[in-house]
Amino acid sequence: MTALKKYARLEASALWRGKPDDQRREVIVSIGDATLTISDMQDRAITHWSLAAIERANPGKRPAIFHPDGDPGETLEVDGSEVEMIEAIEKLRRAVERSRPRPGRVRWLGMAISVATVLAVAVFWVPGALIGHALTVVPQVKRAEIGTALLERIERMSGAACSDPAGIQALRKLRARIGTGPISLMPGAVGTSLHLPGGRILLDRALVEDYEEPDVAAGYALSEMALAQASDPLADLLDSSGTWASFQLLTTGSLDGETLDRYAEKLLTAPRALPDDGRLVDTFRTAEVRSTPYAYARDVTGETVLALIEGDPMAGGNPRPLLSDADWIRLQAICGG
Numbered sequence: 001m002t003a004l005k006k007y008a009r010l011e012a013s014a015l016w017r018g019k020p021d022d023q024r025r026e027v028i029v030s031i032g033d034a035t036l037t038i039s040d041m042q043d044r045a046i047t048h049w050s051l052a053a054i055e056r057a058n059p060g061k062r063p064a065i066f067h068p069d070g071d072p073g074e075t076l077e078v079d080g081s082e083v084e085m086i087e088a089i090e091k092l093r094r095a096v097e098r099s100r101p102r103p104g105r106v107r108w109l110g111m112a113i114s115v116a117t118v119l120a121v122a123v124f125w126v127p128g129a130l131i132g133h134a135l136t137v138v139p140q141v142k143r144a145e146i147g148t149a150l151l152e153r154i155e156r157m158s159g160a161a162c163s164d165p166a167g168i169q170a171l172r173k174l175r176a177r178i179g180t181g182p183i184s185l186m187p188g189a190v191g192t193s194l195h196l197p198g199g200r201i202l203l204d205r206a207l208v209e210d211y212e213e214p215d216v217a218a219g220y221a222l223s224e225m226a227l228a229q230a231s232d233p234l235a236d237l238l239d240s241s242g243t244w245a246s247f248q249l250l251t252t253g254s255l256d257g258e259t260l261d262r263y264a265e266k267l268l269t270a271p272r273a274l275p276d277d278g279r280l281v282d283t284f285r286t287a288e289v290r291s292t293p294y295a296y297a298r299d300v301t302g303e304t305v306l307a308l309i310e311g312d313p314m315a316g317g318n319p320r321p322l323l324s325d326a327d328w329i330r331l332q333a334i335c336g337g
Helices: 002-006 083-099 103-137 140-158 165-178 215-230 233-241 243-252 257-269 277-287 292-298 306-310 325-332
Strands: 011-017 025-031 035-039 045-050 054-056 064-068 075-078 183-186 193-195 201-204
Touching: 011 083, 025 075, 025 083, 045 064, 054 083, 064 083, 075 083, 103 233, 103 243, 140 183, 140 233, 140 257, 165 183, 165 215, 165 325, 193 215, 201 215, 215 277, 215 292, 233 243, 233 257, 277 306, 292 306
Parallel strands: 183 201
Antiparallel strands: 011 025, 011 075, 025 035, 035 045, 054 064, 064 075, 193 201
16 A cells, blocks of 8 residues: 555654553554554554554544544544644545445445346346237137227227128138138228238228229238238237236236227228238238239239239139129128128
8 A cells, every 4th residue: 555655654652541441651653564553662562453443533633532443442642743643544544444345335236236137127028028928828719809809999990890791701701712810891991901819800891892803802811811920910919018918918818998999099000011022922822812913902003012913823823713703792792882
């Protein structure tokens, strides 16, 4: 310690008392290697005080009175005239104090790191873990219930799904032919198409009323199925609704109405996603459906859907009919118009 070297040969006279009842004795005080040496007038050491364990009984006052840490009965009184010795002891005490470990600071630092770690886990890991667990344990029947609940909320904004009995029968035949989940024809507000948890697909009535063949409606239904296969719709619901929704679903088996209302509104207002062209062509191939009518319905110029036109898996072929002419007419009339 630099301060020790500076004061290594410093000495001063002082009054020392070993016990509260003892008489004070005149002594010589010198600074040694990490100790304060107290000697009698014949230069015989009486005691040694550790510099790391010296306390001052009267800070700022003269004469300065020091004692060992924890033993205020043993005192060393340094006269005010011994300015250099008093300043040396004080400086050494401060230097030792600064060099001591700060368990409190270390403890607070450790606590801060622990809290930060917990918060990081809560923010970055827990939400994903909860969603992942929910997707693993929530059964298909529960997903279907959530999809039905979302459909009811969408119907409040778009109107009830079209329900002409003959049209419903034709729609079921189309669904069975292309291999999708349940399909509902909506009177409006859904844009072109949507998909919900549980596999339900919503199609706008215009997709059957404004086209001459069922391939367009079938194409949009297959597009939604491809999107659902690429990204679990329940995962999107939980991710957009926050950690509480995942926790609620895992603990109660359901989602509250406010969560479903917000997500239904998001579905109707958010920009529509499009599936990967390669995946979509494969989906059309599996269903044996032409992709060209759907492609031109998306872009009448064909410029942005060239991959779907050129990659039409049924081009030059003779795919099975999607519906009979009679069923197609019934489907076009499903909304009563």
